[in-house]
Amino acid sequence: MSRSPRIAAACSLVLALLAPDDAAAEPPTRAEAALLHDLEKIVESKANAGWKIDRYELEAMMPDALESLCNAPERTRLDALERQARTVESLGGPITEAYRKNGGKLSGLSELHAATRVHDLLAEALRRAPAECPFWITPSPTFRGLQTDAYRFTLNLETDGLFLLRRSEGTFLPGAGGSGRLLLGRGLSHHFTLLFGLEFGGWAIIEQNEAATNFPLEFIGALPFVVRHVRETWQYDLELAPVAFLTQSDLRPSVGGRVGVSIGVSTLRIRRIMPWAGLQLSAEYYPENDVRGTIVVIKGGGRVGFDWDF
Structure with a gap:
């Protein structure tokens, strides 16, 4: 004892x-x-x-x-x-x-x-x-950070300026255009965010023949799903999306898919808004249907956006 x-x-x-x-x-x-x-x-x-x-x-x-x-x-x-x-x-x-x-x-x-x-x-x-420390700021044991999307929902507005090559019927044609999209994001941690939303865009294709040069318009609508990896100011996106394609002369859609990547740099938040800018590259594939033949589109260009911690 x-x-x-x-x-x-x-x-x-x-x-x-x-x-x-x-x-x-x-x-x-x-x-x-x-x-x-x-x-x-x-x-x-x-x-x-x-x-x-x-x-x-x-x-x-x-x-x-x-x-x-x-x-x-x-x-x-x-x-x-x-x-x-x-x-x-x-x-x-x-x-x-x-x-x-x-x-x-x-x-x-x-x-x-x-x-x-x-x-x-x-x-x-x-x-x-x-x-x-300002008197109106009350410390919180559940503090989630200010310069991050972690553990919160955000609204993300993004716009692209892009160049492209479209292949159909064995012919490659260049073009240029843009798109815009609105995504809802959910931060899983300080390093990973999931985003999903709507996108609409279009471009003009350059068609040349002996008589003239034409610029027919083409349009897309998409439902992008994005996995974003964040490392302080850098962010890396992997994207998958179902996409609908139609043209100025035929509004019946061709349905296909997209895979894309992007890299960007963000700034600090300004009034709950975090701006960022970067580069993106994607490929879209539309299988042959009753409207038109197989189409492949390779796109690349700049992308800017911001997320709003609402």
Whole structure:
């Protein structure tokens, strides 16, 4: 019986010594992950625009950083800072020491450099928060982030300007046009979003013969389904869609399918709207039917859009 208290005390001591390591291994809470994701995107957006002097860049990022940080609870802020410090250490930080060991070169240290900037931004925002967080922002333990679509519905408006090649009856014809679409999105996490909606578009085909050059119009309607992978400011889309094709001279549709990909870069949110721009490439196939023969359309061009966190 006399050994029981000593055994219990020894077990408690062992558990206390192991607790920090266990805590470090725990995944971040949803609010902590949201805060770190916001700060990572803020830093990457600033770096994409050109990073100059740390002090002034931190000052320029502070309004966006504080807007996210002030929405997160105090415990979340401290846990995020501790986790980011461990990330910097795991990547070989501090950056000044890694730079010296790397022979005075930043090559190969980009990940550590970015993580250090996120840590420094978070630390400075945390220092300023007590005096500078607006009184109307109430921290929430369910904070989902501001610079993300994660765990929310969004409306997405997109428009394309495109060039194309259309093949029918063994002949390729060039053309150009555009389309617009409205998609409803649901963020599954900070890295994946599903979107579905309506699209309408059209183009003019260039037809030449000995007598003249003609520009007949052709139209499509589609129901695109998009899987979007997001990495801070970059986004990558994989798209599948049933598509209906018709022409100016014959409004009876041919029904086919599309597969497409796109890559884009987004900015920070402005009044709940996140603009982005990128490039897209797609292929459409319409099998032969009673109206017209087999048609293949290869399209590529620019795409711009925004999502609205409504």
